[in-house]
Amino acid sequence: DVKVTQSSRYLVKRTGEKVFLECVQDMDHENMFWYRQDPGLGLRLIYFSYDVKMKEKGDIPEGYSVSREKKERFSLILESASTNQTSMYLCASSLGHSNTEAFFGQGTRLTVV
Amino acid sequence: QKEVEQNSGPLSVPEGAIASLNCTYSDRGSQSFFWYRQYSGKSPELIMFIYSNGDKEDGRFTAQLNKASQYVSLLIRDSQPSDSATYLCAKRGASKIIFGSGTRLSIRP
Numbered sequence: 182d183v184k185v186t187q188s189s190r191y192l193v194k195r196t197g198e199k200v201f202l203e204c205v206q207d208m209d210h211e212n213m214f215w216y217r218q219d220p221g222l223g224l225r226l227i228y229f230s231y232d233v234k235m236k237e238k239g240d241i242p243e244g245y246s247v248s249r250e251k252k253e254r255f256s257l258i259l260e261s262a263s264t265n266q267t268s269m270y271l272c273a274s275s276l277g278h279s280n281t282e283a284f285f286g287q288g289t290r291l292t293v294v
Numbered sequence: 295q296k297e298v299e300q301n302s303g304p305l306s307v308p309e310g311a312i313a314s315l316n317c318t319y320s321d322r323g324s325q326s327f328f329w330y331r332q333y334s335g336k337s338p339e340l341i342m343f344i345y346s347n348g349d350k351e352d353g354r355f356t357a358q359l360n361k362a363s364q365y366v367s368l369l370i371r372d373s374q375p376s377d378s379a380t381y382l383c384a385k386r387g388a389s390k391i392i393f394g395s396g397t398r399l400s401i402r403p
Contacts, residue, residue: 212389221302223382223395224338231389239390271337275391279325280345283384283391285337 184208187272187286194293200259202289204272210284211277213255215239215247217268218288224271230255231277262293295320298394300383306400313370315397317383320364324385327359327366332380332396341381342368373401 188203206213212231216224216239226239228247236247244266248256255274259266269290273283299318307313315329326345330338342357344350344366350357356369366385370377380396 214391216393221395223300224393226390226392229390237389240392273391277389279386279388280343282328282340282343285339288337 185272185274185284185286187270187289189289190287192289192291194259194262194291196263196293198259198262198293200262200291200293202257202259202270202272202291204255204257204274204286205253206255206274206284207253208274208284209252210274211252212275212283213249214273214275214283215245215255215257216271216273217241218271219268227257264293267291267293296394297321297392298383298385300381300394300397302395303398304400305397306402307373309373309375309401309403311373313373313377313399313401315368315370315381315383315399317366317368317394318364319366319385321385321387322361322364324387326386327357328384328386328391329355329357329366329368330382330384330393332382334379338382370399375401375403377401 214229215227230249272286275283328343332338344357358367382396383394
């Protein structure tokens with residue numbers, strides 16, 4: 182079974198803090214994704230990566246950055262957390278072919294106070 | 295215009311009936327499409343994927359794709375209470391996967 186593991190299930194951070202969300206997959210997938218999910222807005226793509234050290238912006242990259250130094254690990258960084266970044270964050274991974282699906286981690290519920 | 299559009303619902307269907315979920319997309323270059331089911335508090339899980347025009351069936355689920363009209367649909371036959379969830383439509387291009395906002399489905403006994 183594909184396993185995508187996010188480092189924390191729940192996280193509470195203060196405004197202005199630098200926040201790291203970590204994601205690890207064990208299936209040698211080329212593609213990795215970070216989404217945030219908010220009520221009524223569905224999953225919105227923040228950033229994705231199609232190879233080590235390669236990244237592309239998604240639909241809502243402002244206030245976020247990412248790092249992919251190893252194939253299995255994709256990190257989402259909130260440079261200076263703000264209350265409007267309170268959300269559910271979902272990491273996913275997939276093979277690099279267009280006909281393959283994404284597998285999701287369990288999600289991280291981030292609250293910024 | 296959103297890249298993937300879905301009616302947010304809720305869609306209420308009696309148990310045993312057919313539930314019909316629809317999705318439209320704006321990019322004609324989209325190559326493949328997915329339907330995910332998400333229970334409250336859980337991560338999305340894949341139900342179906344389709345990349346050719348026409349129908350694809352898997353058990354009680356049928357996905358339909360019409361690239362000329364740019365819509366994808368999901369039919370759930372013999373709906374069960376356990377089918378109550380949010381259904382997310384997604385499209386995939388060369389690399390990224392874009393999701394719609396989801397349709398909440400409720401199966402009433």
